[in-house]
Amino acid sequence: MAFEFSGDSPIYLQLIRMIRQRIVAGELAPGSKLPSVRDLAVEYGVNPNTAQRSLAELEREGLVYADRTSGRFVTRELGLIEKVRKDLASEQIAQFIQQMQSMGFESEQVITIILEKWREQYGNH
Amino acid sequence: MAFEFSGDSPIYLQLIRMIRQRIVAGELAPGSKLPSVRDLAVEYGVNPNTAQRSLAELEREGLVYADRTSGRFVTRELGLIEKVRKDLASEQIAQFIQQMQSMGFESEQVITIILEKWREQYGNH
DNA sequence: ATTAATGTACTAAGAACTTAATACAATAAT
DNA sequence: ATTATTGTATTAAGTTCTTAGTACATTAAT
16 A cells, blocks of 8 residues: 655654554454554555554553464453543644644634534534 | 753754744744854754754745844745744644544534633633 | 464664764854 | 854764564464
């Protein structure tokens, strides 16, 4: 596939964020099997070592686990997934508010733009 | 001073973002003088070469300009600053919406949380 | 028993970023 | 005129990230 990574940060970090995101979004279901290190590397167009590094970090977080020769799986600890989801959301929101505020936007203005763009991107939900 | 940079992306990029941010926020006024390369390096605790690199990029964007021996200044082109400000805001909002949406948040939910946190952080404005 | 697929580990090389240490050119300040 | 300050340029070394290549241990599949 050869996904296009940004040169702004290390690939292994970008890969961590992408997989973490797909997990908390439910796109990668709890307990479901992940591609093998080698397949994941091919899928994203990176070196197996880089994929391994990202997976090892996600494992450290507890979001995935490895069964020695059957492969890697998304954790079944729904509580953990939900916690990570909430933490990510909180962080996102705090950073977002800080940025917009420092650029001189008012809360009402931001709300208006968000609702507008949200509809543009995904319809009214 | 020795500002604390994240290890997640190159320092010169983080520095670019910080200065750009301060310019569009109006904290660094149009036409105002920036610290010299060497002073800026001390101020942020980075190597002069790194500071130089960041400033050169901001210059390429037109946000700052250099007068050979009197130093560097924030551009006086208000239109450009405003354009960058709007571009940054658009980008921020689009990314934010995409993230929150993919994590399964509804727009109303996001609006509620934003208003709540905005008041926490900055009061009702 | 053999084979294949899995996670894991290791070494080596190259690329990008950062720092260090100088040096030069231009001009404002003295 | 001299000095100090500014931006700019260059070379070298060290660190981190990435890729490449190879190898081993374990277990499911055959």
